[in-house]
Amino acid sequence: MDDLLLAFDFGGTKLTAALTTPGAQSWLGMRRVFSPEGADAGHDMETMIGMGRELLNGRSPTAIGVSFGGPVDYGTGTVRLSHHVPGWENTPLQARLEAEFGAPVRIDNDANTAALGEHQFGVGCGHDSLMYITVSTGVGGGWILQGKLWRGHAGMAGEIGHTAVDPSGPVCLCGKQGCVERLASGPYMAAELQSVKVAKWQGEITGKTVAELAAQGDEDARRILLRGAWALGVGIGNAANLINPQLFVLGGGVTKSGDLWWEAVRRAAHETALPEIHFDIVPAALGDDAPLWGAVAMVRDEG
Amino acid sequence: MDDLLLAFDFGGTKLTAALTTPGAQSWLGMRRVFSPEGADAGHDMETMIGMGRELLNGRSPTAIGVSFGGPVDYGTGTVRLSHHVPGWENTPLQARLEAEFGAPVRIDNDANTAALGEHQFGVGCGHDSLMYITVSTGVGGGWILQGKLWRGHAGMAGEIGHTAVDPSGPVCLCGKQGCVERLASGPYMAAELQSVKVAKWQGEITGKTVAELAAQGDEDARRILLRGAWALGVGIGNAANLINPQLFVLGGGVTKSGDLWWEAVRRAAHETALPEIHFDIVPAALGDDAPLWGAVAMVRDEG
Numbered sequence: 001m002d003d004l005l006l007a008f009d010f011g012g013t014k015l016t017a018a019l020t021t022p023g024a025q026s027w028l029g030m031r032r033v034f035s036p037e038g039a040d041a042g043h044d045m046e047t048m049i050g051m052g053r054e055l056l057n058g059r060s061p062t063a064i065g066v067s068f069g070g071p072v073d074y075g076t077g078t079v080r081l082s083h084h085v086p087g088w089e090n091t092p093l094q095a096r097l098e099a100e101f102g103a104p105v106r107i108d109n110d111a112n113t114a115a116l117g118e119h120q121f122g123v124g125c126g127h128d129s130l131m132y133i134t135v136s137t138g139v140g141g142g143w144i145l146q147g148k149l150w151r152g153h154a155g156m157a158g159e160i161g162h163t164a165v166d167p168s169g170p171v172c173l174c175g176k177q178g179c180v181e182r183l184a185s186g187p188y189m190a191a192e193l194q195s196v197k198v199a200k201w202q203g204e205i206t207g208k209t210v211a212e213l214a215a216q217g218d219e220d221a222r223r224i225l226l227r228g229a230w231a232l233g234v235g236i237g238n239a240a241n242l243i244n245p246q247l248f249v250l251g252g253g254v255t256k257s258g259d260l261w262w263e264a265v266r267r268a269a270h271e272t273a274l275p276e277i278h279f280d281i282v283p284a285a286l287g288d289d290a291p292l293w294g295a296v297a298m299v300r301d302e303g
Numbered sequence: 304m305d306d307l308l309l310a311f312d313f314g315g316t317k318l319t320a321a322l323t324t325p326g327a328q329s330w331l332g333m334r335r336v337f338s339p340e341g342a343d344a345g346h347d348m349e350t351m352i353g354m355g356r357e358l359l360n361g362r363s364p365t366a367i368g369v370s371f372g373g374p375v376d377y378g379t380g381t382v383r384l385s386h387h388v389p390g391w392e393n394t395p396l397q398a399r400l401e402a403e404f405g406a407p408v409r410i411d412n413d414a415n416t417a418a419l420g421e422h423q424f425g426v427g428c429g430h431d432s433l434m435y436i437t438v439s440t441g442v443g444g445g446w447i448l449q450g451k452l453w454r455g456h457a458g459m460a461g462e463i464g465h466t467a468v469d470p471s472g473p474v475c476l477c478g479k480q481g482c483v484e485r486l487a488s489g490p491y492m493a494a495e496l497q498s499v500k501v502a503k504w505q506g507e508i509t510g511k512t513v514a515e516l517a518a519q520g521d522e523d524a525r526r527i528l529l530r531g532a533w534a535l536g537v538g539i540g541n542a543a544n545l546i547n548p549q550l551f552v553l554g555g556g557v558t559k560s561g562d563l564w565w566e567a568v569r570r571a572a573h574e575t576a577l578p579e580i581h582f583d584i585v586p587a588a589l590g591d592d593a594p595l596w597g598a599v600a601m602v603r604d605e606g
Contacts, residue, residue: 141545146449152547153432159547164468164540164541165467238466242460242546272479277457277459
């Protein structure tokens with residue numbers, strides 16, 4: 001009988017379970033549900049276990065990889081913080097799932113699992129060094145260096161969203177001025193446009209609205225979108241100067257903002273990096289599945 | 304007979320040769336000379352070979368490590384560029400020294416060798432990750448990650464001096480505005496002060512003058528020194544957010560600017576890094592010898 005690898009992705013709004021075998025490039029099966037607003041950790045855990053059991057259909061998994069949408073302690077497999085879903089703090093998620101399924105479990109945050117997924121199964125295949133960056137409600141990243149995940153000394157590496165690029169920029173939730181996240185994330189760009197349009201706009205403005213209005217030639221939306229792209233590009237150029245990776249892989253909703261955005265990101269990044277420092281900036285290939293494939297990559301050698 | 308390790312440091316103004324044995328923490332002998340202004344690559348090579356032979360006194364070295372004050376191609380052991388001494392471009396320094404001494408030679412740039420020196424013999428002993436930063440005529444750095452040098456995909460990692468921290472700052476030699484080096488390096492701070500003091504100051508102003516006048520309470524010098532310290536601190540905080548190393552080790556002339564400077568660097572760095580990201584910023588322990596010890600570290604396993 002084949003080894004079975006089970007992957008879970010606990011996202012902020014989506015829960016996904018998927019099953020595969022070592023060496024495979026596709027899923028034997030997948031279950032994905034939206035987590036209802038106001039759901040707590042208990043609800044999400046129940047749902048995931050149920051979806052996992054359904055996929056396994058009575059069989060036992062060889063190993064389980066888990067992507068979690070927030071900071072986790074990789075060493076102990078414990079959730080540190082959960083911004084989106086209440087009740088996860090200090091949950092020993094790894095121990096809980098090991099007891100439930102009787103198989104070894106590895107857990108990491110979604111930026112790291114997405115980086116690993118793109119490196120092992122996506123656009124980063126064959127590269128020795130890359131940074132994966134998600135540009136969504138937040139801006140965060142994960143590093144592959146020397147072909148392996150670099151988590152940092154205390155698992156905190158990849159916080160490109162809180163690198164500072166403009167000391168006279170607006171104040172971020174973290175307290176600093178001009179963070180990449182404060183300028184480039186979807187909700188911040190949307191809030192910025194909302195504040196400009198307050199008198200003349202009725203509907204809700206999202207990050208997607210900013211990109212759509214910019215594409216239609218709206219001056220305010222264009223200015224805000226391009227400033228966000230510039231900030232992210234400077235952050236990427238600074239990261240290139242510091243670490244000199246081969247590749248930057250960008251995923252998340254804001255990366256669907258069109259050519260205007262991509263060109264501005266690339267221009268600012270290459271202007272910021274020294275001319276001798278070469279790199280590509282490319283879209284993620286695996287989309288929503290990147291963290292799941294990374295979860296598989298974490299445990300496929302257990303098989 | 305003991306294995307003999309020979310180390311060379313081709314600096315911008317100083318040439319140093321030193322001899323030690325594997326496992327030793329001190330030199331069997333050292334020769335250091337100032338390279339006369341206008342000297343070329345040929346002169347420096349002759350001088351170094353002569354100093355090496357004098358130290359060896361007829362014996363053969365087991366291996367030779369070389370620190371070079373500029374970009375080198377680590378893989379081929381070739382000098383890429385030399386800003387300070389003419390004639391070094393594309394010199395196959397490794398092959399030349401291997402032919403001369405009949406021993407294996409390894410070459411790297413001085414930021415990497417200093418990082419390795421501090422990691423293996425200095426203040427970074429026992430640490431798994433650190434960034435060494437030299438703050439001198441230029442601002443550059445070298446990384447130790449997972450206990451080993453991280454040179455970057457094409458050997459260009461560590462360029463913290465050309466990370467951008469202020470888009471409305473002055474223009475750097477590299478063409479960008481607000482680079483760390485443009486604000487924090489000795490010559491740039493000196494030029495800034497010179498331009499302010501032009502009417503009332505007779506003597507030459509150096510980076511050291513800036514620190515001395517700032518310590519005496521001169522307002523202009525203080526403002527320029529603190530702005531440089533702030534820029535370096537933001538660069539360090541950004542690097543901490545991206546990579547989460549344990550330690551930043553600072554060497555070079557500007558780091559002798561006193562408590563005012565150190566406090567401002569540390570404050571800006573910790574304000575820029577997320578509160579969960581912890582690190583220390585400490586002075587280099589080996590001073591001018593850091594690159595030499597790093598050169599030894601590169602080759603001691605050849606012995």
